[in-house]
Amino acid sequence: MNLTVAEENYIKSIYKLQDGDQVVSTNAIAYDLATKPASVTDMAKKLKEKKLIDYEKYQGISLTTEGRKLALQIVRRHRLWECFLVDKLSFSWDEVHEIAEELEHVRSEKLISRLSAFLGNPTTDPHGDPIPDAQGRISKSQPLISLDKATARRLEVAGVSDQSSALLEFLNAKGIRLGTQLDLIERYEFDNSVEVKIRNQPAFTLSEQVSKNIMVKSL
Amino acid sequence: MNLTVAEENYIKSIYKLQDGDQVVSTNAIAYDLATKPASVTDMAKKLKEKKLIDYEKYQGISLTTEGRKLALQIVRRHRLWECFLVDKLSFSWDEVHEIAEELEHVRSEKLISRLSAFLGNPTTDPHGDPIPDAQGRISKSQPLISLDKATARRLEVAGVSDQSSALLEFLNAKGIRLGTQLDLIERYEFDNSVEVKIRNQPAFTLSEQVSKNIMVKSL
DNA sequence: AATATAATTTAGGCAAATCTAAATAAATTA
DNA sequence: TAATTTATTTAGATTTGCCTAAATTATATT
Structure with a gap:
């Protein structure tokens, strides 16, 4: 097709x-x-x-089933290129989306399988989203929860649900990226903001709007 | 633009x-x-x-000057991607053209400058063709090689090393003159003859004796 | 130079992907 | 339920890039 x-x-x-x-x-x-x-x-x-x-x-x-299969191929290409841009060309995660948006349309089975191998067959992209394999299978990871609903004290950032560069830039400025470990200090009921802390740095507050879009897993 | x-x-x-x-x-x-x-x-x-x-x-x-500047940028992108495919993804030189043909249209200054750095700022692509730098400067003109040693597919006749009228007549009859563009179709190991083709004409074969005396550059 | 051949351009059309404006269907509200 | 608002579709155009067939210009041949 x-x-x-x-x-x-x-x-x-x-x-x-x-x-x-x-x-x-x-x-x-x-x-x-x-x-x-x-x-x-x-x-x-x-x-x-x-x-x-x-x-x-x-x-x-x-x-349709056929359509979904194609969608997974496109998603696979997109996410592999994002990995390439971040891991090999040192882009930050908030810069890669638009470029990957173009690269994903270069259609070559061989290119993608070799790119995947070159990157070590990664299973998640720089935003924490899973990369479908060549057959379109997605490795199911444990369900992540958004930061605004987290209760555990020690958390690890596993993804963002909103890929807008505005959010990604913000997080980048705060020092929050994939794998960053956070301490949940306090949740403020009145506006649902959360105070978090990265090791060795002063604590800071995140609005509900932001915390809703940060996916975490407890450590 | x-x-x-x-x-x-x-x-x-x-x-x-x-x-x-x-x-x-x-x-x-x-x-x-x-x-x-x-x-x-x-x-x-x-x-x-x-x-x-x-x-x-x-x-x-x-x-125009402007057009040439853009052309050099496109050529730069194409050749850098060819380097990437061969050096990093282990493609062979004859597989990379079509893929690079697509990759070259992904326009991002930053992508290309980082790709170039990642590859060690190469100055020639896998076919031996020079890679323009970010300012469109080409390092040096390619040395001429004799047709019997040529590997690139599209060639241009740049001279003959034997000026005997016998050879020149022969070449003339074949339609080969200075500036003629040739497609290298095949090289036959057993007698080192080469099959070449001129635009819009059927392919023909040249003996090693002849091809040794035709100097070409790749296009 | 006249004619034949080759190269190039024009004219008219087609398909993809989009748009605006108007019509129609579905959903919501009074 | 009737009226109104929102969502969706249709109709008709536009732009890009391409095509074929016919006309025109340039080049080559006699």
Whole structure:
């Protein structure tokens, strides 16, 4: 199945937005891809024709098995390139998304399998998201919880759920990255902010908005 | 200046074909890009509008200073990716072109400068072609080699070491002269003959005696 | 120089991916 | 339930990059 860059972006967006849900709305996809609902409807017809999505007028969109398989390949390529950029080219995790967004569309089985091997067949990307293997299997890790719901005192940052560069830059400035160990000092009920501390550094406060997007596991 | 992938491919092709010559023909570009002359004319108008080429109807095409600068950037990206594929991912030289053809269109200054550093700022690619630096400077012109030792696929005849009229007549009959572009199709080990092809003509074979006396440079 | 051949351009069209504006369906609210 | 708002789809255009066929210009041959 040979897809255009635009088709790949739609498949990836639908995969991301579906995430367990039954169907995704035209509007949601349009917003995610910064395009117009009318364009989504057009593309939906094309992708249905190619049997990559299930779609009936006004009934929402969902990936077929075939579509999901392709989505996982695209996600795999994206996350492997992010690893490359961070591990080999010393990019920080907040810089890599846009570049990986382009690199992911270079389609070559051999390139991706060799890149994966070169990187040591990583299973998570720099944001902590799992990398599907060549067969599209995702290694299931223990469920992470967001920092705003964490109760344990010693935590390790395992991912961020919002990849906006604004958030990533903020976290970078605070010294929070993947694998950073945090001490949960206090949770303030009135605004749901949390005070945390990185070893050897003064404590600081994170708003609920931020802590909701930091995924952690207890140590 | 932001170019589409198609525009970048035209600029690169013109750069490659021009190579010292005054202008490049519509047909030559069409052949190189596996497209039709009419399409080249269309694109020529667009690129002239953007001031990347000089073009007057029926008078051939040449890059402007600005166009050449962009061409060198694209060539730089292409050749750096080829280095990456061969040096880091263990591809062989004949596999890398198509993949690099795609990777070269990922535009990010930072990506390319870091990739270059990661590779040790190489000055030639796996085919021996020079890699322009970030400012578009090329280290040195390639030394000429005789056709019987050439490895690159696309060659240009740059001279003959034996000036005997017998040889020159022979070459003339074959359509080989200074500046003729050759595709190296195959080298036959048993007698060291080479099969070559001139644009739009059937391939033919040259004996080692002949090929030893034809000096070429890779394109 | 006249004619034939080759190269190039024009004209008109097509497909992909997008858009705006208008129409229609679904969901919400009064 | 009826009215209103929101979501979605359709219709019709636009842009990019490409095509074929026909016309035009340049080049080569006699």
